[in-house]
Amino acid sequence: MADSEKIYIVDRITSKPGRGRTFLELYMERYAPGARKRGMTHEFTLVAPPLWMTDRPNTLYIIWSVVGVAPWWEMARRSRHDDAVTEWWAEAESMIDSRDRHYASDIADLAVLSDV
Numbered sequence: 777m778a779d780s781e782k783i784y785i786v787d788r789i790t791s792k793p794g795r796g797r798t799f800l801e802l803y804m805e806r807y808a809p810g811a812r813k814r815g816m817t818h819e820f821t822l823v824a825p826p827l828w829m830t831d832r833p834n835t836l837y838i839i840w841s842v843v844g845v846a847p848w849w850e851m852a853r854r855s856r857h858d859d860a861v862t863e864w865w866a867e868a869e870s871m872i873d874s875r876d877r878h879y880a881s882d883i884a885d886l887a888v889l890s891d892v
Contacts, residue, residue, distance in 0.1 A: 781885045783848045785816060785840040789875040796823065796834025799871040803838065807864050814854045815847050816840040833873055845889055848879075 791799050800821065808818060822837040842848045855861050865875075881889055 781844050781888050782841045782881060783843075783845070783889065784819070784880045785842065786878045786880060787836070787838040787840070787875065788878070789836045789838070790873045791833045791836065792871055792873055793832050794830045795871040796836060797828045799868065800836055800838075802868065802871075803836075806867075807861075810858060810860050810864075811840060811855075814858070815842055815851045817842070 789799065789803075800823075812818070817840060819839040819841050821839065824835045824837070828834060842851050
């Protein structure tokens with residue numbers, strides 16, 4: 777597989793007011809290394825609005841990818857059984873108002889990704 781058949785993992789996190797930058801720094805320091813070990817590749821991060829707020833929240837879109845269905849399932853399985861993931865999110869709770877995760881792929885990859 778080349779660069780096709782990517783499954784994108786989109787973490788959308790809304791920080792508590794003034795905590796966006798600190799959250800992202802800690803996320804990249806504490807969460808990201810384990811995510812990489814679980815097979816995830818950090819693609820990019822978007823920050824909205826496009827400046828660090830001191831008195832309002834920021835929304836962070838942290839985009840990861842995994843190439844292929846089997847590696848995606850392996851990543852998901854490993855994260856469910858990794859106490860460090862649970863511990864990280866418990867610690868991060870004081871910095872975030874909300875978070876959710878979505879999975880997506882390029883429309884051109886749907887046929888291959890759906891053939892499981």
